[in-house]
Amino acid sequence: MHYLSKSVMRPFLAALALASISMVAVHAEDAKPADPALANSLNTADKSAEPDDKLLKKDAAVKVEEGKYFDAEGHPTFHITDAGKKFDWYTYSGYRRYHAECHVCHGPDGMGSTYAPALKDSLKHLSYEEFIGILAGGKQDVSSSDQKVMPAFGDNKNVMCYSDDLYVYLKARASGAMGRVRPGDKEDKPEAAKKAEKECMGG
Numbered sequence: 001m002h003y004l005s006k007s008v009m010r011p012f013l014a015a016l017a018l019a020s021i022s023m024v025a026v027h028a029e030d031a032k033p034a035d036p037a038l039a040n041s042l043n044t045a046d047k048s049a050e051p052d053d054k055l056l057k058k059d060a061a062v063k064v065e066e067g068k069y070f071d072a073e074g075h076p077t078f079h080i081t082d083a084g085k086k087f088d089w090y091t092y093s094g095y096r097r098y099h100a101e102c103h104v105c106h107g108p109d110g111m112g113s114t115y116a117p118a119l120k121d122s123l124k125h126l127s128y129e130e131f132i133g134i135l136a137g138g139k140q141d142v143s144s145s146d147q148k149v150m151p152a153f154g155d156n157k158n159v160m161c162y163s164d165d166l167y168v169y170l171k172a173r174a175s176g177a178m179g180r181v182r183p184g185d186k187e188d189k190p191e192a193a194k195k196a197e198k199e200c201m202g203g
């Protein structure tokens with residue numbers, strides 16, 4: 001990580017610190033089974049969604065805090081209701097951010113392009129911490145001769161202030177909970193999201 005400038009590392013470390021705080025907070029949660037009241041209700045008619053039962057189970061929400069859903073490991077996760085038609089705020093927001101900042105390289109709906117990998121596949125195996133780390137610090141396949149670079153977004157507030165949103169959206173795509181759809185109906189923007197956005201964008 002020595003090649004990262006201080007300005008890149010600061011938000012990166014902040015994100016990691018936050019991640020570890022939420023992990024500590026969740027240990028007690030580990031044994032908790034998914035709350036049926038928080039279960040996802042998917043659209044079985046959507047052929048562009050490829051539900052992966054194992055991932056759907058792993059990503060299931062066990063708790064909700066001010067409109068933000070968390071899985072058993074304490075990482076943010078998606079929440080889809082009304083037979084796949086209604087999305088939690090963060091998944092909706094992640095969809096929008098993704099299509100503003102990432103889709104030029106990674107293709108629409110996380111499908112990938114000739115330049116960059118399909119994030120709907122990457123997020124099947126990348127951990128939350130790995131995702132945030134790559135987002136902040138970038139990534140370059142040193143063995144490849146064709147110089148494809150994932151830029152470091154550590155200094156870009158339009159990305160880093162919405163890193164959890166991007167994560168949950170891409171997790172919804174990776175687990176197949178969400179197909180290639182434009183989210184229509186959504187939960188109201190939580191007060192906590194408004195506050196966090198103001199602090200992050202303004203600070």
Ligand code: HEC
Pocket residue numbers: 098101102103104105106115116117119122126131134135139140141142148149150151153159166
């Ligand atoms: C300028 C093009 C470009 C943009 C814009 C871009 N990426 Fe990337 N990204 C890449 C490339 C190229 C790679 C592959 C790098 C490698 O493996 O060496 C990559 C890799 C990644 C990976 C790792 C994937 C894996 O399988 O290991 C993640 C995660 C990622 N990008 C997330 C994002 C997100 C989220 C955004 C939007 C905020 C974004 N990227 C915007 C080009 C881009």
